Each structure stands twice: as C-alpha cells, then as structure tokens.
Amino acid sequence: MRLDAPQPRPPVESVTPMINVVFLLLIFFLMTATIAPPAPFEVELPAAEAEPGAAETPRTLHLAADGRMAFGDARGEAALHAAAEAGRDAQTPLALRADGAIEAAALARVLTRLGERGVARADIVVSGR
Structure with a gap:
C-alpha cells in the first residue's frame, strides 16, 4: 500500500470583490x-434641415399649439416666470419646445416676454427629420 501526501489544491479565487465593485458602480x-x-x-x-437641437432637459419651457405653457410643475404665467428665472440664473440656454403648429406671432411674444425678464438666450428644439 502506498501512502502519498495529498496534493495541494490550487487556491479558489473569490468573486466577491468583483461583485462589490459592480454594485458600487451601479x-x-x-x-x-x-x-x-x-x-x-x-x-x-x-422639422429642420440642420442637426436636431437641444435634448430634453429640466430647463425646458413647453409651448403647445393652443398657447399653453409649462415649465416643470408650473403652468401658464407661472411657467413663464419660472422659465425666466431659470434662464436668467444659468450659464446654459433655456430650451424651448414649441409645437410646430404654433403661430409665429405667439412664439415671438413668448420670446419677447422672456427677453424682458432677463433671459439672454433660448434654444428652440426641433426634430431633424
């Protein structure tokens, strides 16, 4: 009968550190x-012939074709006031998502009112179809 010493097993590597890193990154x-x-x-x-404009951001003033305005949770005149405050304080321009069916005069009035409230720049978001 031959008695040999047991062969040492290779060490098993734990995947726990890798799982920890994945959860920390998540x-x-x-x-x-x-x-x-x-x-x-x-x-x-x-529609525009150029590249699409600014993406949806929290600093976006929405204009419907019937003249409704929304900025975050604010609606109507409160939305215009909140958008003007946000556009005046930030370095990035205010994004303006206007419906394509809105009259140009109504859009011009909104832009004029924003300018009167201190907004220096507003980017109109278009689709690049």
Whole structure:
C-alpha cells in the first residue's frame, strides 16, 4: 500500500470583490444619473434641415399649439416666470419646445416676454427629420 501526501489544491479565487465593485458602480450611476421628467403635453416639433437641437432637459419651457405653457410643475404665467428665472440664473440656454403648429406671432411674444425678464438666450428644439 502506498501512502502519498495529498496534493495541494490550487487556491479558489473569490468573486466577491468583483461583485462589490459592480454594485458600487451601479449605486454610483444611479445616484449621479438625471432622470428627465415626462413632457407635460405632447408637441409636434417643427422639422429642420440642420442637426436636431437641444435634448430634453429640466430647463425646458413647453409651448403647445393652443398657447399653453409649462415649465416643470408650473403652468401658464407661472411657467413663464419660472422659465425666466431659470434662464436668467444659468450659464446654459433655456430650451424651448414649441409645437410646430404654433403661430409665429405667439412664439415671438413668448420670446419677447422672456427677453424682458432677463433671459439672454433660448434654444428652440426641433426634430431633424
């Protein structure tokens, strides 16, 4: 009978550190991500020949074809006031999502009122169809 010493097993590598890193990255991305709120009402963007404009941001003033305005949770005149405050304080321009069927005079009035309230720049969002 032959008695040999048992062969040493290779060490088993644990996957626990890798799982910890994956969960830490998941938590980091969840905490730093910005989730865009849904649009308050549907607008049909005007078509443009150039590249599409600014993406949906929390600093977006929505204009419906019938003249309704929304900015975040604010509606009507309160939306215009809140958009003017946000457009005046930030370095990035205010995004304006106007329905393609809105009259040019109504859009011009809104832009004039924003300018009177101190907004230096507003980008109109278009679709690049």
